[in-house]
Amino acid sequence: MEYRFRKDTLNDTYRVDFSMGHEAFGSWLLSELGAEKEHVSQLIERLDEVKFLKSEQEILMVGRDFSLTLTCDDALIRANSLNIDSELPQGEDFSHYDDESASACGIEDFETMLLSWHAFIS
Numbered sequence: 001m002e003y004r005f006r007k008d009t010l011n012d013t014y015r016v017d018f019s020m021g022h023e024a025f026g027s028w029l030l031s032e033l034g035a036e037k038e039h040v041s042q043l044i045e046r047l048d049e050v051k052f053l054k055s056e057q058e059i060l061m062v063g064r065d066f067s068l069t070l071t072c073d074d075a076l077i078r079a080n081s082l083n084i085d086s087e088l089p090q091g092e093d094f095s096h097y098d099d100e101s102a103s104a105c106g107i108e109d110f111e112t113m114l115l116s117w118h119a120f121i122s
Contacts, residue, residue: 001025001105003113005120014121024066024077024103025113032063035121040114046070047111075110078102 002019003026014035016026033039050059053072061068062080069076079101105113 028066028077076104
């Protein structure tokens, strides 16, 4: 998973770019954590709990726009709008939308990204 963090100093906003297939992590990061150092710190501390989970256990954290599921091996971001039971069109044209709505990575990569984000906003 590759990413790049940027800050617009003119209007004091942040922008994040994630590699293809991991775009949902960028949307989640800005939407659910933003530049709130305390929230990022709390999540980093929460990752310690994940390290002691049994393989079949998971932690689900539901946010405004996205949910984060943590297991001892993986981190999964999923847009809450995907939980709505409605008929969404299927097909190749909508695969980019799916990439922006759900992404997964290994727990170590997720922790490294969070630590990088915390350092960036500090």
